[in-house]
Amino acid sequence: MATIADVAKLAGVAKATASRALSGQGYVAPATRERVADAAHALGYIASANASGLATGRSQSIAVLIPLINRWFLAEVLQGLESALLAAGYDMTVYNVSHMSANRSRVFDFFLVRRSFDAVILVGIDASATELETIQRLDKPVACVGAPIDGLDSYVLDDYRAAQLATEHLLGLGHTKIVFVGGPQNHFHDNDPASSLVHSDRFRGYSDAMTLAGHAAAITHAPTPLDLESGRQAGRRWLAHPDHPVTAVLAESDEVAFGVILAAQELGKRVPSDVSIVGIDGHDYAETFGLTTVQQNPQQLGMSAVSDLLERVTGDDERRHPSPVAPDFVVRHSTTAPPR
Amino acid sequence: MATIADVAKLAGVAKATASRALSGQGYVAPATRERVADAAHALGYIASANASGLATGRSQSIAVLIPLINRWFLAEVLQGLESALLAAGYDMTVYNVSHMSANRSRVFDFFLVRRSFDAVILVGIDASATELETIQRLDKPVACVGAPIDGLDSYVLDDYRAAQLATEHLLGLGHTKIVFVGGPQNHFHDNDPASSLVHSDRFRGYSDAMTLAGHAAAITHAPTPLDLESGRQAGRRWLAHPDHPVTAVLAESDEVAFGVILAAQELGKRVPSDVSIVGIDGHDYAETFGLTTVQQNPQQLGMSAVSDLLERVTGDDERRHPSPVAPDFVVRHSTTAPPR
Numbered sequence: 001m002a003t004i005a006d007v008a009k010l011a012g013v014a015k016a017t018a019s020r021a022l023s024g025q026g027y028v029a030p031a032t033r034e035r036v037a038d039a040a041h042a043l044g045y046i047a048s049a050n051a052s053g054l055a056t057g058r059s060q061s062i063a064v065l066i067p068l069i070n071r072w073f074l075a076e077v078l079q080g081l082e083s084a085l086l087a088a089g090y091d092m093t094v095y096n097v098s099h100m101s102a103n104r105s106r107v108f109d110f111f112l113v114r115r116s117f118d119a120v121i122l123v124g125i126d127a128s129a130t131e132l133e134t135i136q137r138l139d140k141p142v143a144c145v146g147a148p149i150d151g152l153d154s155y156v157l158d159d160y161r162a163a164q165l166a167t168e169h170l171l172g173l174g175h176t177k178i179v180f181v182g183g184p185q186n187h188f189h190d191n192d193p194a195s196s197l198v199h200s201d202r203f204r205g206y207s208d209a210m211t212l213a214g215h216a217a218a219i220t221h222a223p224t225p226l227d228l229e230s231g232r233q234a235g236r237r238w239l240a241h242p243d244h245p246v247t248a249v250l251a252e253s254d255e256v257a258f259g260v261i262l263a264a265q266e267l268g269k270r271v272p273s274d275v276s277i278v279g280i281d282g283h284d285y286a287e288t289f290g291l292t293t294v295q296q297n298p299q300q301l302g303m304s305a306v307s308d309l310l311e312r313v314t315g316d317d318e319r320r321h322p323s324p325v326a327p328d329f330v331v332r333h334s335t336t337a338p339p340r
Numbered sequence: 341m342a343t344i345a346d347v348a349k350l351a352g353v354a355k356a357t358a359s360r361a362l363s364g365q366g367y368v369a370p371a372t373r374e375r376v377a378d379a380a381h382a383l384g385y386i387a388s389a390n391a392s393g394l395a396t397g398r399s400q401s402i403a404v405l406i407p408l409i410n411r412w413f414l415a416e417v418l419q420g421l422e423s424a425l426l427a428a429g430y431d432m433t434v435y436n437v438s439h440m441s442a443n444r445s446r447v448f449d450f451f452l453v454r455r456s457f458d459a460v461i462l463v464g465i466d467a468s469a470t471e472l473e474t475i476q477r478l479d480k481p482v483a484c485v486g487a488p489i490d491g492l493d494s495y496v497l498d499d500y501r502a503a504q505l506a507t508e509h510l511l512g513l514g515h516t517k518i519v520f521v522g523g524p525q526n527h528f529h530d531n532d533p534a535s536s537l538v539h540s541d542r543f544r545g546y547s548d549a550m551t552l553a554g555h556a557a558a559i560t561h562a563p564t565p566l567d568l569e570s571g572r573q574a575g576r577r578w579l580a581h582p583d584h585p586v587t588a589v590l591a592e593s594d595e596v597a598f599g600v601i602l603a604a605q606e607l608g609k610r611v612p613s614d615v616s617i618v619g620i621d622g623h624d625y626a627e628t629f630g631l632t633t634v635q636q637n638p639q640q641l642g643m644s645a646v647s648d649l650l651e652r653v654t655g656d657d658e659r660r661h662p663s664p665v666a667p668d669f670v671v672r673h674s675t676t677a678p679p680r
Contacts, residue, residue, distance in 0.1 A: 261375040
């Protein structure tokens with residue numbers, strides 16, 4: 001069986017270079033990498049993960065827990081995580097743990113412990129006390145992305161500030177009849193990509209801004225799941241409300257905002273002259289819909305989490321205590337002064 | 341250290357039951373599973389993947405290669421794969437291999453061989469001859485989802501039939517000036533979720549139907565990346581084309597179709613009375629946009645692939661030769677007869 005020395009010889013490089021090229025750890029010029037890969041291929045060289053694991057004590061593998069994959073925010077985070085992990089020579093094993101799934105406890109109690117991951121990343125997860133205890137008992141570096149968890153390094157948008165900024169923008173334009181559309185009434189929807197903490201932070205950002213501006217009496221919450229069709233239905237209800245006229249909508253997610261825009265079109269209301277609409281996300285579609293929104297960058301959140309976490313895996317495992325990311329406000333064509 | 345026997349005793353079940361409950365292999369009543377998980381948790385029981393791997397010769401781990409995660413079709417397939425794998429007690433390790441990425445060869449030459457996966461799933465991948473050779477050399481069951489590959493079990497929509505159905509629907513309504521929007525001109529876009537074979541099958545389905553109906557001269561291809569904004573730009577161009585009036589659009593994906601609908605609204609054209617629009621996908625948003633479309637079910641494709649593949653992992657490794665899935669045509673409010 002071919003060894004790394006055989007590969008290095010055929011490629012005409014040092015053994016260390018061949019090893020770096022194949023493991024993805026450390027820099028190797030692309031042309032050299034290709035020559036080494038060709039040599040490995042020609043010789044049928046098979047790298048042994050166990051052997052390299054024995055040497056470093058690491059598995060080069062990271063577990064990611066995520067409630068759903070097919071949602072914009074979550075898929076974007078996953079994309080950011082995977083590209084950063086792959087570039088650093090790490091595998092990503094994904095576990096789908098929806099809020100109510102029967103398989104959820106098996107992931108915590110069985111899957112996470114049967115394989116020796118170097119670290120664990122929780123994406124948009126509301127973890128129970130028992131689940132957190134299981135995670136802590138693994139004694140591995142852990143990070144959260146998207147939804148914060150007390151006691152763990154959390155890579156998140158400053159959700160409070162995001163909603164506050166959006167509300168202040170609408171107040172500044174002269175709106176006071178602003179309805180907050182999105183999130184749960186009492187309990188949490190299984191299908192919502194945002195955790196309950198994300199929702200409550202956003203709602204507080206809105207209601208504090210309204211209160212500070214002297215419009216506490218106008219605070220209105222329209223609970224809605226965070227998807228396009230739910231946004232459209234909420235839009236139909238609130239843009240034509242007989243007893244409760246609104247001039248502006250703060251949507252908890254961009255997809256909800258797109259739905260409200262479609263509802264406005266159906267009702268013959270012009271955006272923004274009849275009704276102003278703001279979102280939170282920075283979804284790929286925001287530019288096309290002309291949506292004023294609070295931009296977050298989920299791929300970047302994922303990449304920052306990986307960068308810190310891999311430092312903790314290979315160096316001192318100290319928490320990094322990252323700050324919530326300041327939101328970026330992008331004004332487009334869905335907001336203006338209220339109609340006279 | 342606690343053993344599986346300790347866990348079984350505490351939970352008051354047989355050892356085999358405790359083992360099934362924790363491994364996820366075979367049926368265990370939910371209440372029993374919970375009791376076993378509680379016992380394992382209380383005792384700090386840690387299952388050993390290596391030990392169970394030594395016994396069965398399997399790693400209970402599947403590799404998934406996918407060009408992008410944050411695209412509707414690909415994220416849906418991934419969701420279907422993960423839920424089916426998790427239910428069967430398998431891990432899913434995801435590798436992001438975009439068409440042009442420098443990391444792509446590392447995934448084939450290094451990552452796939454360093455870990456002992458039980459099987460490999462290629463999702464929407466256009467694989468080169470060298471890449472296929474590497475995969476075959478692993479000597480593991482392999483399946484493709486979304487994009488077919490010669491010589492491998494492929495779980496795909498009947499793309500030719502999908503486009504043919506959509507075209508026949510428009511022809512049946514009386515349209516002849518039908519433009520096909522989507523896909524590459526000459527080479528393939530890195531960011532397109534569909535493989536080049538998917539595109540060429542769809543385009544052939546359209547052009548054959550046009551030819552058969554005696555409208556070969558009207559065959560028109562508007563190359564466009566498969567996203568909302570590109571669809572809108574193509575819509576603006578083609579719905580207002582001075583020399584080439586069209587009465588209907590066949591969009592290669594639903595997202596392109598949504599973009600064309602938005603363009604029609606901007607141009608003051610009514611859908612469907614001024615222009616008819618058909619998509620291919622069955623995207624979550626299709627209902628909200630009232631889009632007539634050819635429905636596929638990517639989650640189901642993923643689940644079918646897993647079901648066959650795990651049979652091949654645990655039983656005879658014979659190819660299953662699945663047939664392309666017949667498309668489901670859904671008529672909504674975006675198509676009618678051409679304007680007089």
